[in-house]
Amino acid sequence: xxxxxxxxxxxxxxxxxxxxxxxxxxxxxxxxxxxxxxxxxxxxxxxxxxxxxxxxxxxxxxxxxxxxxxxxxxxxxxxxxxxxxxxxxxxxxxxxxxxxxxxxxxxxxxxxxxxxxxxxxxxxxxxxxxxxxxxxxxxxxxxxxxxxxxxxxxxxxxxxxxxxxxxxxxxxxxxxxxxxxxxxxxxxxxxxxxxxxxxxxxxxxxxxxxxxxxxxxxxxxxxxxxxxxxxxxxxxxxxxxxxxxxxxxxxxxxxxxxxxxxxxxxxxxxxxxxxxxxxxxxxxxxxxxxxxxxxxxxxxxxxxxxxxxxxxxxxxxxxxxxxxxxxxxxxxxxxxxxxxxxxxxxxxxxxxxxxxxxxxxxxxxxxxxxxxxxxxxxxxxxxxxxxxxxxxxxxxxxxxxxxxxxxxxxxxxxxxxxxxxxxxxxxxxxxxxxxxxxxxxxxxxxxxxxxxxxxxxxxxxxxxxxxxxxxxxxxxxxxxxxxxxxxxxxxxxxxxxxxxxxxxxxxxxxxxxxxxxxxxxxxxxxxx
Numbered sequence: 061x062x063x064x065x066x067x068x069x070x071x072x073x074x075x076x077x078x079x080x081x082x083x084x085x086x087x088x089x090x091x092x093x094x095x096x097x098x099x100x101x102x103x104x105x106x107x108x109x110x111x112x113x114x115x116x117x118x119x120x121x122x123x124x125x126x127x128x129x130x131x132x133x134x135x136x137x138x139x140x141x142x143x144x145x146x147x148x149x150x151x152x153x154x155x156x157x158x159x160x161x162x163x164x165x166x167x168x169x170x171x172x173x174x175x176x177x178x179x180x181x182x183x184x185x186x187x188x189x190x191x192x193x194x195x196x197x198x199x200x201x202x203x204x205x206x207x208x209x210x211x212x213x214x215x216x217x218x219x220x221x222x223x224x225x226x227x228x229x230x231x232x233x234x235x236x237x238x239x240x241x242x243x244x245x246x247x248x249x250x251x252x253x254x255x256x257x258x259x260x261x262x263x264x265x266x267x268x269x270x271x272x273x274x275x276x277x278x279x280x281x282x283x284x285x286x287x288x289x290x291x292x293x294x295x296x297x298x299x300x301x302x303x304x305x306x307x308x309x310x311x312x313x314x315x316x317x318x319x320x321x322x323x324x325x326x327x328x329x330x331x332x333x334x335x336x337x338x339x340x341x342x343x344x345x346x347x348x349x350x351x352x353x354x355x356x357x358x359x360x361x362x363x364x365x366x367x368x369x370x371x372x373x374x375x376x377x378x379x380x381x382x383x384x385x386x387x388x389x390x391x392x393x394x395x396x397x398x399x400x401x402x403x404x405x406x407x408x409x410x411x412x413x414x415x416x417x418x419x420x421x422x423x424x425x426x427x428x429x430x431x432x433x434x435x436x437x438x439x440x441x442x443x444x445x446x447x448x449x450x451x452x453x454x455x456x457x458x459x460x461x462x463x464x465x466x467x468x469x470x471x472x473x474x475x476x477x478x479x480x481x482x483x484x485x486x487x488x489x490x491x492x493x494x495x496x497x498x499x500x501x502x503x504x505x506x507x508x509x510x511x512x513x514x515x516x517x518x519x520x521x522x523x524x525x526x527x528x529x530x531x532x533x534x535x536x537x538x539x540x541x542x543x544x545x546x547x548x549x550x551x552x553x554x555x556x557x558x559x560x561x562x563x564x565x566x567x568x569x570x571x572x573x574x575x576x577x578x579x580x581x582x583x584x585x586x587x588x
Contacts, residue, residue, distance in 0.1 A: 061235055061524045063242075063269075066108055067091060068492040069518040071099060072273055072431045073125035075492060077244070078109055081235050084210055087117045088229060088244050088269075092128025092159070092185075094405060096433025103129065103185050108519055112137035118215060119144035120246025121226035122151035122310060128159050131186040134194035143209070145217055146200040147225025147352050151310055153195055154344040158309075160184070160191035162406050173450075203227070204260075204552045221249030221259035222467050223311035224348070224355050228260060240524065243485075245270040247492065248469045248477060250279075254318045255349070255360045255370070256311075259469070264483030267524060272493030273429060274470040275501025285464035286319050290328050292425055292460050293396065297333060300393040301421030301457070306409045306436055308402035309342035311467055312428050314349050316398055318360075318370045325368065331375050338379040338388055338399040338408050346371055389415045393422075402428045404436040413439075414448045422457040427465035432494060471501060478509060487512045487526060 061081050067074030067089070074093035079086050093102045111133045117140060119127055130142065130152075144152070163184035171181045201207055206216045212234040220226040229244040243265040251258040296303045307313045317337075323329035337343060350371060353364065363370050379385050385408050388397055399409040416422040417439070430436035438446055444455050469477065478488070488511055490498045495515075502513040516522060558581075565574045 061233060061240060062521055063267075063489075063524065064109070064521040065489075065491065065516040065518060067093065067102075067518070068125075068271075069516050069520065070493075070495045070498065071095070071518070072429070072492055072494060073099065074102060074129075075120070075126045076129070077269065077491075078114070079231075079233070079242070081212065081233055083212060084115050085113055086209075086213070087114050089120055089126045089246075090117060090129045090133050091126040092124050094125055094403060094434065095431040099433060103132075107133065107136060110137065112139065114138055114140055116140040116209060117142045118229055118231075119148055119152075120229060120244060121145075121220065121223055122148045122155055123223065123247065123308070124155060124159055126246070127152055127156065129185070131156055131160060131191040131194045134197060135186055135190045138197075140197070141199050142194070142197045143199055143201050143215065145203060145225040145227055147348070147355055148227070149198045149200045149225075150348050150352070151223075151225065151345060152198060154341060154348070155310070156191035156194065157188050158341045160186050160188040164188065166406060169449075204555060206230075206232075218260035218262065219257045220246045221251065221253060221256055222247040223249075224256060224314075224352060226256075228262060230262065230265075241266045243268045245477070247271055247273070247467065248474060249467055250469050250473050253357075253467070254315060255356055257355065257357050259477060261477075261480040264481060265485045267487055267489065268478070268481075268485045269489045269491055270474065270478070271468070272474065272490045272498045272501045273468045274466065275474060275490070275493050275497040275504075276499075277470055277497070278472060279466055279470045280463045283464070285462050286322055288462045288464070289316075289319055290323055292423060292462075293323075293329065293333070296421075296423040296458075297330070297394060299421040299423075301419055301423060302391060302393055302412075302416055303396045303423050303425060304409075304412050304416050304457075305396065305398045305425045305427060306402055306404050306413075307342070307398050307400060308428055309339050309400045310345045312402060312465060313337060313339070313342040313398055313400075314346060314371060315465055315467075316427065317346070317373070317376070320376075320396075321368075321370050321373055324373055324375070333375060333394060333396060335373060335376045335396045336379050336388060336398065337376070338385050338397055338412070340380045341400060342398070343378045343380055385411065388412065402436070403430050403434040404439070405434050410435070410448050414451070414453055417446070417448075417457050418454045420456045420458070424457050424459050426459070426461040429466060429468065471504060474501065475504060475508060478505065478511075484509070484511055487514060489513075489522075490515045 064078040066078055067076035073095055075089040075091040077088045093099045164187055167182045167184045174181055201217055203217050206214050208214050214232040216230040217227040220228045226246060228246055231242040233240050243262055248271055249259050397412055399412055401407040401409055426440055430440050445452050490502055498515045505511055505513045
């Protein structure tokens with residue numbers, strides 16, 4: 061068995077991993093490269109593998125750096141099935157056509173300049189039509205259910221706690237009469253995040269491919285983000301400026317709405333402050349969040365039961381048309397504008413930055429990771445003059461950041477997740493991180509877990525087994541491992557059975573039976 065790292069190797073974007081077995085070629089994720097010009101150039105070249113040779117694709121979640129090259133893969137010959145969670149499929153239906161639109165608009169803008177300069181014209185990586193066509197290949201899988209994809213390959217999707225529908229992927233591959241288990245963390249979330257469930261605990265793996273975005277950092281101000289947001293809003297409004305928040309349309313925007321909702325209902329947000337979500341994509345994503353309540357955590361479900369919808373506000377306005385967005389540029393103060401893209405590299409946020417960056421009374425608030433080379437990263441690192449749509453703009457606005465909005469686990473969170481393995485992996489591969497973060501995280505794993513770690517290069521192919529000899533791993537007895545695996549299996553099967561019973565009774569309007577059934581379960585749990 062071989063695994064080839066076609067993306068997110070010593071970089072944070074472009075997630076794409078190819079697995080070759082004796083009978084099957086499959087891939088995990090196929091994401092867009094974001095960041096520096098050099099990194100983004102990878103999006104335009106030919107794939108390092110023939111797309112037609114891939115049998116099927118599995119997606120961890122719907123962020124563009126994990127699914128953004130799927131339309132190109134299909135356009136270039138991939139005809140297989142694309143497996144993912146139901147929520148990932150629904151989000152892909154809005155995210156991929158939007159990405160295709162951005163590709164078309166960016167190329168159209170550049171070609172106007174190239175034409176005047178007599179340069180060869182560019183073609184978009186893919187179009188809206190390409191994106192829509194690839195959606196026919198998507199098939200959604202149930203969470204927590206082991207599903208055979210071929211006679212020798214089984215998959216199970218587990219909650220990753222990163223965005224709605226995000227998954228850890230468990231793969232069992234039988235080869236030469238041996239069964240090997242691979243686990244892809246995808247983007248691993250943090251516990252106790254609003255709306256979505258916590259990352260699932262995985263009991264065992266032969267090889268773990270884990271993200272390392274914050275492998276050298278700890279999140280600051282944990283648990284204080286509502287207070288930080290309140291203070292930034294008050295300070296900006298007092299100065300008479302606008303609060304501009306570059307935000308990913310999926311998850312980050314909804315997290316902000318959740319906290320703004322809290323501030324409003326607790327008397328900490330002036331109802332005269334107008335809040336705009338300036339992104340058709342974010343509006344569509346919010347509707348998907350509203351519809352897929354089965355992915356919510358218990359706290360959010362409790363709010364819904366109390367009639368307090370966490371994603372609705374009386375002073376919230378949606379800007380869906382280009383005309384709506386343009387009008388926002390005329391507003392000089394007293395407004396919160398949340399707009400995409402989250403790293404400021406495309407979309408409407410660039411217009412709002414162009415009209416507010418030079419104003420000392422305004423504030424630019426970053427609430428997400430800014431990849432190296434992006435406009436957001438340059439602003440965050442203190443550049444005083446940036447180029448937006450070909451024009452130089454002075455950075456005079458206040459620049460603020462709230463790290464507690466990160467949807468990624470930090471170093472301690474990643475280590476805690478790895479420590480949850482009862483049967484330890486033979487080797488851990490670090491992906492989806494900048495090299496500095498990966499080196500620090502690799503050292504932490506070696507010191508604390510005594511498990512071999514490897515940081516692959518971009519396009520590197522590794523034959524498994526590949527682990528290093530002579531290193532001590534977790535010291536756990538075989539009996540404990542067996543019991544842990546049995547307990548984990550029973551928990552998942554019971555959860556699936558409970559979900560099936562609830563769904564059947566609900567569809568038949570047998571509410572009394574649901575209440576009686578759950579009351580008995582509650583009695584048993586209260587005895588613990």
